[in-house]
Amino acid sequence: MNAFLNENLILLNFTAYESGFGKETALFFVKAIVVIAVLLAVIVLTTSAFKGNNIAADVTGCKSVNTDSAESVQAFLQVYKVLMSPRCMNCHPAGDEPLQGDDNRVHTMKAQRGKDGKGVYAAKCSNCHQPENTPGLHTPPGNPKWSLPPANMKMVFQGRTARQLALQIMDYNKNGHKNKKQLLEHARDTLVKAGWNMGEGRKPPPLTYDAFVKAWDTWIQKGGYAPE
Amino acid sequence: MINLTINQKAYEVDVNPDMPLLWVIRDVIGLVGTKYGCGVAQCGACVVHLNGEAVRSCVTKVKRAQGGKITTIEGLSEKNDHPLQKAWIELDVPQCGYCQSGQLMSAAVLLRENPNPGDEDIDAAMAGNICRCGTYLRIRKAIHLAAEIQRKESNNK
Numbered sequence: 001m002n003a004f005l006n007e008n009l010i011l012l013n014f015t016a017y018e019s020g021f022g023k024e025t026a027l028f029f030v031k032a033i034v035v036i037a038v039l040l041a042v043i044v045l046t047t048s049a050f051k052g053n054n055i056a057a058d059v060t061g062c063k064s065v066n067t068d069s070a071e072s073v074q075a076f077l078q079v080y081k082v083l084m085s086p087r088c089m090n091c092h093p094a095g096d097e098p099l100q101g102d103d104n105r106v107h108t109m110k111a112q113r114g115k116d117g118k119g120v121y122a123a124k125c126s127n128c129h130q131p132e133n134t135p136g137l138h139t140p141p142g143n144p145k146w147s148l149p150p151a152n153m154k155m156v157f158q159g160r161t162a163r164q165l166a167l168q169i170m171d172y173n174k175n176g177h178k179n180k181k182q183l184l185e186h187a188r189d190t191l192v193k194a195g196w197n198m199g200e201g202r203k204p205p206p207l208t209y210d211a212f213v214k215a216w217d218t219w220i221q222k223g224g225y226a227p228e
Numbered sequence: 229m230i231n232l233t234i235n236q237k238a239y240e241v242d243v244n245p246d247m248p249l250l251w252v253i254r255d256v257i258g259l260v261g262t263k264y265g266c267g268v269a270q271c272g273a274c275v276v277h278l279n280g281e282a283v284r285s286c287v288t289k290v291k292r293a294q295g296g297k298i299t300t301i302e303g304l305s306e307k308n309d310h311p312l313q314k315a316w317i318e319l320d321v322p323q324c325g326y327c328q329s330g331q332l333m334s335a336a337v338l339l340r341e342n343p344n345p346g347d348e349d350i351d352a353a354m355a356g357n358i359c360r361c362g363t364y365l366r367i368r369k370a371i372h373l374a375a376e377i378q379r380k381e382s383n384n385k
Contacts, residue, residue: 121353
């Protein structure tokens with residue numbers, strides 16, 4: 001770096017003399033350029049350092065004022081328990097087949113994600129999953145938006161560590177293109193809320209819905225940090 | 229009162245809006261080609277088309293079908309000459325026959341969306357239709373044949 005600057009100083013000195021400037025004027029210009037270059041280097045290095053940090057700078061508009069990494073991470077660990085519960089993970093599988101039941105077994109009937117996440121051919125989700133729960137044991141739970149994430153943005157939960165999942169959700173290009181406001185709204189989505197209206201014979205997620213929303217909001221509002 | 233269009237015919241039925249569509253089709257309207265199998269959307273015997281999709285009528289409440297277009301096996305074709313019906317006859321697909329109207333209605337959606345399905349497409353579309361007689365191999369063969377018939381018919385038009 002120093003060698004590079006010295007070389008440029010010599011070059012600039014030479015150019016300044018050639019242009020007919022006085023020695024002092026030339027030196028002033030050179031110093032000014034060096035100062036600007038150093039400032040720019042500091043800015044670039046600082047930015048890249050933050051990129052390597054846990055701050056979720058990728059979510060558009062996610063520039064929280066009152067960030068608190070400890071509180072944020074603590075909240076996410078609560079959120080993570082819910083996201084990894086069958087009620088959430090069954091529709092965020094690692095493969096292209098949904099899961100079902102409290103033991104996350106592969107969905108019967110060879111159900112497939114399909115391009116839009118709504119199944120394929122005669123096996124579309126809404127052919128069995130009605131706009132509301134069907135009464136009785138072993139019947140399909142329902143919601144008007146019943147589906148998996150689409151094939152071009154699978155938003156996989158299954159197999160993700162807490163850190164991986166937090167970073168994925170805070171990444172605008174991996175979270176269904178949601179900015180901070182949309183992420184906060186997502187916890188209020190009727191399909192997310194349906195996780196707590198699971199139908200007969202299924203366990204609810206490990207937190208109450210209100211506790212989940214509170215933890216979700218805290219996690220994001222405090223900076224959207226990912227656990228180490 | 230709930231308004232339904234079944235096989236292009238309008239009906240007005242006075243039933244509980246939560247009644248399964250299957251009961252309305254069979255017991256109120258009297259179209260008994262669609263069958264009751266499991267009652268919990270697991271077997272596919274009750275498949276009908278609601279606005280073109282292969283819904284399971286045993287768990288579909290009739291209020292969901294309000295104002296919608298329903299097609300049952302009786303309305304799949306005017307003269308029982310849908311390519312699938314021709315193929316089913318040609319290959320003697322059914323054994324006891326109980327699940328076959330559901331099989332045909334599911335296969336009809338597959339052929340509409342994919343006129344040239346491979347075995348994997350057939351599996352993905354049909355795995356939710358159970359046949360206790362085990363006619364699966366003939367069903368697969370018949371769907372391939374129906375696709376061929378459909379292609380020829382469309383080339384002759």
